[in-house]
Amino acid sequence: MSLSRRRFLKCASATGAAALVARPVSAAAAALRTGRTPAVLVDTTRCLGCRACEAACSEKNQLPPPVKAGDESVFETRRTTDVNTFTVVNRGGGPDGSHEARYVKSQCMHCLDPGCASACPAKALEKTFEGPVVYNRERCLGCRYCMLACPFDVPRFEYEKASPYVRKCSFCADRQKQGLAPACVEVCPSGTLQFGTRDALLEEARTRIYQNPKKYVHHIYGEEEVGGTSWLYITDVPFERLGFRTDLSPTSAPELSRTALAAVPFVLTLWPPLLMGLYTFSRRREEAEKAGAGESESNHAHE
């Protein structure tokens, strides 16, 4: 028996079709690494803890006003962002041997290669070409994979709603389109928050550290973490003391899953011919066995 033309064609066409389906996944975020992406530099040594950024954020996004506005006791517990709070200011420990406190604002970091966007099966979360990581709510399935994928605990889910959405800071993408700075940056009275292009702000951060090497920690948080973020932090106390995760690797989310996704086209193109090959072997063996049995038992009648 030989491989019939019909069967060969069947096998070949299946392989060809599989190869067509398997297109390589492009790394869309590569273009954003030019350094011209919008960013914010947060100099925590300048923050007074006035929480004007929180109020401005709530107003801009039509959220309930911040809790305990103007009340110092708000800093007694550590707060996190929530479905109705896209940014929070927390109090952290000050420099060694001082009674001063440090304040730090947190919000979406707007990663260059965001884990949330890598996770999203429907492109509900998307890294825009302009820079902000935005949420297209009409596409969201509510699978909450983005929440796991985010190293900064940013995407929040409306558990109390029958038709829930994910909520997070949008970097005021709409304001940026009009040439405006994010609402929180605009309102900041102390110069803690500075809006600009990422390469310029990295330069600015380095300059401040060079000029005050004894004051600042020699690290710009967000320069390397998870492949780089649009929000950059410098501080004069260890980052752990302000509640930052310092165990994050510089590997971005797409890099983490790249190998797995790269295997897909190989499975699509190699499995059909391999399996058809195995099938051909087993079929030939079966036919040979039948033929052998037929010869030795040729006297017996078969039905």
Next chain:
Amino acid sequence: MHTSNTARQALPVSWVRDKLLMGMSLRRYLRSLATPFDAVAALILLVGVPVIIYRFTFGLGAVTNLSQANPWGLWIGLDVLSGVALAAGGFTLASVVYIFGLKQYHAVVRPAILTGFLGYFFVVVGLIVDLGRPWKLPVPLVYSWGTGSVMFEVAWCVCLYLIVLALEFSPALFEWLGLRKLREWIVGLTIALTVFGVMLSTLHQSSLGALFLLVPHRLHPLWYTPFVPIHFFVSAIIAGLSMVIVESGLSHRIFRNQIGASAHADLEYITLGLGKAASVVLFAYFFLKIQALADSGAWALLNTPYGYWYLVEVLGFVLLPCVLLAHAVRRGNVALVRAGAAVAVAGVVLNRLNVSVVAMNWNAGVRYVPSWMEVVTSMAVITIGVLTFRFIVNRMPVLHQHPAYQPH
């Protein structure tokens, strides 16, 4: 086949009686359902179905203990991840019988495909219960392709494979309905469907593991490994083989009236063969786990509470069933093979729960424990799956050969 006019008129009543009520009158059929098993199932559904309705009315927060810190819980770990792994018997047995040509396993291929189909079907049901906005499921499938997402790949594969499994099982349906032409046509596609099924299963079984590549910041280092896709794929084969052993053992006891005496002897032979295969794959999987541990270099973490739990999984639910199965096969002890397979199945479920829930957010303050309503919902989904399995097995030629058709 031709039917006279009178026969055609009488058809609906006799059809319902023959096909749906297993040849009984309605009253007798209902009385046949008054068993302890059905009472327990009814109780679970009586509580579970209202809970599911409650969940869709008031949101996930009203029913689950999920939180901003722990967005995935029991439903993902058990109903979805474990469900997909335990349904791997379909592609495993189909490739054994149709691709490798080991026809001696033919008797278990149809129940394995049915278990696979229902497994995937109820995985999707469980997923719909868990998704915040399940009515948006068509979005990634139709018009907004998140091609860089592992979840996107899983969604596509599971969707396609569910269709493949439905087609693979359809010969039994067509035999039951007497649609010979359709049956012959679909039987002709067996090899193509099997190859397609193996391809899709390779992709999504491993990709369910690849979902966790994105969470090095959350998953305990003993479970986080770049090899997790391979672990998920290999352990899915273990789960598939072991589930077929356990499920066929139970089926032959529960549906014994459908099975001839010679089939029981065949099943012992099949069980020993599958047990041997499962043991070999478990052995390979054990070494993959050790290799991943060496790769991560997290040896020191073994001497921590999480480390002890990891050792329970790897020694108690991988190495133990491996040894147990090897020993039982050598002795020809079918009952022990079934026990070993049950431990292996439990081990795969434990692994999926560990990766998605127990070892997740190990470094965060907020622990997740499922609420009673989450547990009841999972039980209800599984119960509906088991009842559907029984409904089909009692009616269609699954455990036995239809006398009017050639095996394929």
